[in-house]
Amino acid sequence: MGKNSFFEKLKTGLAKTRDVLTMDLNDLFSKKVIDKELFDKLEELLISADMGPQFTYDLIDDVKKRVSRHDLQNAGQIKNILQERMIAILQKIEKPLIVPKGRPFIIMTIGVNGSGKTTTIGKLASSLKSSGHEVLLVAADTFRAAAIEQLEVWGSRAGAPVIKQKMNADPAAVVFDAVAKIKAGYSGVVIVDTAGRLHTRTNLMEELKKIKRIINKELPGVAQEILLVLDATTGQNAVVQAKIFKEDIGATGIALTKLDGTSKGGVVVRIANELALPVRYIGVGEGLGDLRVFDSRDFTKALLD
Numbered sequence: 492m493g494k495n496s497f498f499e500k501l502k503t504g505l506a507k508t509r510d511v512l513t514m515d516l517n518d519l520f521s522k523k524v525i526d527k528e529l530f531d532k533l534e535e536l537l538i539s540a541d542m543g544p545q546f547t548y549d550l551i552d553d554v555k556k557r558v559s560r561h562d563l564q565n566a567g568q569i570k571n572i573l574q575e576r577m578i579a580i581l582q583k584i585e586k587p588l589i590v591p592k593g594r595p596f597i598i599m600t601i602g603v604n605g606s607g608k609t610t611t612i613g614k615l616a617s618s619l620k621s622s623g624h625e626v627l628l629v630a631a632d633t634f635r636a637a638a639i640e641q642l643e644v645w646g647s648r649a650g651a652p653v654i655k656q657k658m659n660a661d662p663a664a665v666v667f668d669a670v671a672k673i674k675a676g677y678s679g680v681v682i683v684d685t686a687g688r689l690h691t692r693t694n695l696m697e698e699l700k701k702i703k704r705i706i707n708k709e710l711p712g713v714a715q716e717i718l719l720v721l722d723a724t725t726g727q728n729a730v731v732q733a734k735i736f737k738e739d740i741g742a743t744g745i746a747l748t749k750l751d752g753t754s755k756g757g758v759v760v761r762i763a764n765e766l767a768l769p770v771r772y773i774g775v776g777e778g779l780g781d782l783r784v785f786d787s788r789d790f791t792k793a794l795l796d
């Protein structure tokens with residue numbers, strides 16, 4: 492795909508946020524005067540796109556200072572300031588996942604039910620396969636039968652085999668099978684699908700910790716990513732969840748899904764300010780090709796240009 496059509500697709504994926512945020516912002520910036528009403532409206536728009544209070548107040552403070560220094564003559568210039576500040580913040584969390592070749596790499600996905608783990612795994616497997624990686628999927632969500640089948644469907648779309656056991660099997664045992672493969676010489680990528688919810692008696696966090704423990708005990712020092720999958724449509728709730736998963740399980744990166752389904756795309760800014768976890772990927776649709784490596788500049792431009 493050419494750079495332009497790639498960018499256009501990202502723009503389409505972010506259309507909901509663009510429609511609400513960017514159209515209103517453009518309206519606002521076409522105003523002649525910079526007054527209190529403009530600041531109030533700007534604040535309202537940024538908060539409603541879920542950019543978070545910190546970013547919003549910092550931006551407005553910056554703009555006010557520039558106005559009083561007479562650095563700013565018209566409202567239109569605020570757009571550039573907004574873009575620059577967004578890029579600067581987002582660059583902090585732009586650290587693409589580097590997946591090595593020729594040695595094992597484990598990606599363990601975690602996140603609440605419905606956040607998009609299994610779908611993201613399918614897209615990621617496909618993208619890794621097309622860049623020449625060997626990929627193996629692990630069905631460690633044994634909570635519902637459909638979960639295993641769903642992973643198998645994605646596996647066949649992506650051309651990646653799936654390691655599985657029966658429904659209700661111990662998730663750690665399925666992971667153990669994948670570990671055995673690595674010990675036997677497999678040197679590709681292993682992506683572990685986990686449940687977002689378990690039978691009431693078992694604690695999800697404890698189960699995830701157990702899986703992590705097995706990986707680290709059996710394969711000390713193995714290169715790995717604990718990829719937290721967050722649903723962007725849940726806005727600031729996603730940030731609250733992320734804090735828990737970061738502290739409890741030690742998430743090392745984020746895949747932010749369903750950006751196409753929300754007008755709260757600004758939540759990426761909030762994640763950058765409040766979590767300091769790299770956003771590795773963004774999901775902008777349900778298809779195989781709808782996962783993107785997060786790029787702060789492309790993202791900002793696709794959202795605001």
Ligand SMILES: Nc1nc2c(ncn2[C@@H]2O[C@H](COP(=O)(O)OP(=O)(O)OP(=O)(O)O)[C@@H](O)[C@H]2O)c(=O)[nH]1
Pocket residue numbers: 602603604605606607608609610611632638685686687688720748749750751752773774775776777781
């Ligand atoms: N529009 C859109 N839908 C998505 C995206 N990612 C996932 N989905 C949809 O979100 C729903 C839930 O996705 P799953 O991948 O099953 O979520 P999960 O985290 O594996 O859920 P559990 O297995 O129940 O924990 C599905 O209908 C997906 O098609 C995305 O980037 N955009």
Ligand SMILES: [Mg+2]
Pocket residue numbers: 608609610632638684685
């Ligand atoms: Mg799933």
